[in-house]
Amino acid sequence: MTDQLICGIDIGSSKIATIVGIKSGEIDELKIIGFNTTVARGIRKGLIVDIKEVTDAVEDSVEKAERMAGHKIDHAFVTVGGPHISSLNSHGIVAVSNPQGEISEEDVERVIEAARAISLSTTRQIIEAIPRDYIVDGQPGIKSPVGMSGVRLEVETHIITASSTNLKNIDRVLDDLGIENRGFVFSGLASAEAVLTNTEKELGVVLVDIGGGKIDTAIYADGALSYSSSIPIGARHITNDIAVGLRVSLDSAEKIKLYLSKNLNSSKKKTPQINLNELNLPENVTEVSLKTLVDGIIAPRLEEIFKLIFEEIEKSNFGQQVPAGLVITGGGALTVGMLETGKRVVGLPIRIGIPDKVTGLVDETTDPQYSSTSGLLLYGLKNIMTDEGAGFKNFGRVLKDFKLGNTFGNLKNFFKQFIP
Numbered sequence: 074m075t076d077q078l079i080c081g082i083d084i085g086s087s088k089i090a091t092i093v094g095i096k097s098g099e100i101d102e103l104k105i106i107g108f109n110t111t112v113a114r115g116i117r118k119g120l121i122v123d124i125k126e127v128t129d130a131v132e133d134s135v136e137k138a139e140r141m142a143g144h145k146i147d148h149a150f151v152t153v154g155g156p157h158i159s160s161l162n163s164h165g166i167v168a169v170s171n172p173q174g175e176i177s178e179e180d181v182e183r184v185i186e187a188a189r190a191i192s193l194s195t196t197r198q199i200i201e202a203i204p205r206d207y208i209v210d211g212q213p214g215i216k217s218p219v220g221m222s223g224v225r226l227e228v229e230t231h232i233i234t235a236s237s238t239n240l241k242n243i244d245r246v247l248d249d250l251g252i253e254n255r256g257f258v259f260s261g262l263a264s265a266e267a268v269l270t271n272t273e274k275e276l277g278v279v280l281v282d283i284g285g286g287k288i289d290t291a292i293y294a295d296g297a298l299s300y301s302s303s304i305p306i307g308a309r310h311i312t313n314d315i316a317v318g319l320r321v322s323l324d325s326a327e328k329i330k331l332y333l334s335k336n337l338n339s340s341k342k343k344t345p346q347i348n349l350n351e352l353n354l355p356e357n358v359t360e361v362s363l364k365t366l367v368d369g370i371i372a373p374r375l376e377e378i379f380k381l382i383f384e385e386i387e388k389s390n391f392g393q394q395v396p397a398g399l400v401i402t403g404g405g406a407l408t409v410g411m412l413e414t415g416k417r418v419v420g421l422p423i424r425i426g427i428p429d430k431v432t433g434l435v436d437e438t439t440d441p442q443y444s445s446t447s448g449l450l451l452y453g454l455k456n457i458m459t460d461e462g463a464g465f466k467n468f469g470r471v472l473k474d475f476k477l478g479n480t481f482g483n484l485k486n487f488f489k490q491f492i493p
């Protein structure tokens with residue numbers, strides 16, 4: 074078996090990151106061979122607001138990652154997030170085609186298709202339909218029904234939908250750059266792939282990705298993704314608050330914020346005044362009071378952020394099923410005071426999620442801001458594996474691409490997967 078390239082493009086509000094992974098031969102292990110991060114342009118709160126700027130930024134990032142990897146990127150998985158994301162859980166039911174025989178792959182595909190048949194406005198599209206649980210002849214709790222016998226097959230699925238306009242815009246960007254879209258991946262799901270453990274998913278856990286312009290939430294209950302959402306507030310709001318509170322520019326405020334998380338998260342002794350001399354800020358701010366900055370400016374915003382997260386958990390109706398608590402990731406996760414405030418407001422266990430499941434040439438990617446980036450590779454790996462096993466997941470994904478009206482190439486792939 075030859076080496077397989079898996080590529081991901083993470084289009085965030087603060088940065089665009091491209092990642093190239095390689096899976097060699099029979100080993101299910103991935104190695105990162107190319108990576109780049111570029112300042113995002115033309116994105117606000119996860120949405121494309123200037124397609125030309127986004128195309129230029131993605132091109133920059135992709136070219137640099139290609140150079141590092143020594144491979145051309147002509148296909149990629151791409152993240153999508155922002156308040157246009159919504160989710161629901163849908164039930165599907167079919168009669169098993171051969172009631173005397175075993176449940177086949179085809180029955181599983183049909184039941185997922187049945188669950189996907191939800192009424193959807195013309196402006197929205199399904200980007201994900203993940204089976205949560207199968208029920209065979211009324212018996213729930215089945216994770217893989219193929220090969221079992223039964224007459225009635227049911228499935229509970231988690232469906233994520235997104236605004237068609239935004240998806241089309243992302244497709245335009247990729248088309249312009251000659252990159253085939255292998256699938257839209259909700260950024261919260263990508264981050265979950267990168268930082269959650271299986272035990273956490275089984276127990277029930279809330280993944281929170283605090284990015285620059287949005288916060289993604291992905292809630293797992295009983296091992297399955299059960300709620301997804303994305304709210305339009307992010308770590309950039311903390312920068313804004315510092316800028317207003319200290320009367321400095323956004324650039325300076327960002328520098329102060331990063332300086333704080335670097336110095337206060339690690340050092341044990343905290344002085345009442347923070348010395349900012351080494352930042353050489355143009356405003357000549359050289360010292361600020363820790364109390365003003367951390368308790369007065371940052372903590373209230375974090376509190377607001379956690380209240381919003383708490384509301385999302387309530388809204389999901391899975392609040393009683395997440396004993397593993399919160400796993401916070403995304404660039405904003407390193408903000409000073411994050412864990413203390415989170416614990417206090419939400420009252421659940423909480424930890425920072427660092428994406429360290431994929432290794433390779435690049436150390437830089439093991440930082441919370443690249444959880445969704447590195448998660449794209451893990452998501453891609455799962456899809457390649459099911460590609461070969463002709464699994465339902467792949468069926469769902471290709472069908473999804475197919476529905477998006479993609480080009481003939483995808484149509485060809487769609488049929489190719491059914492050829493043994």
Ligand SMILES: Nc1ncnc2c1ncn2[C@@H]1O[C@H](COP(=O)(O)OP(=O)(O)OP(=O)(O)O)[C@@H](O)[C@H]1O
Pocket residue numbers: 084085086087088089113118119154260283284285286287288307308309312327330331334335403404405406407408409441442443
């Ligand atoms: N060490 C750090 N301490 C505090 N904040 C940080 C740190 N590193 C990054 N950030 C903040 O994280 C934010 C960017 O996070 P991230 O890269 O996850 O966003 P994004 O993926 O581009 O955006 P989004 O997912 O919201 O569309 C910025 O506001 C940045 O200031």
Ligand SMILES: [Mg+2]
Pocket residue numbers: 084085086260282284285403445
């Ligand atoms: Mg992000």
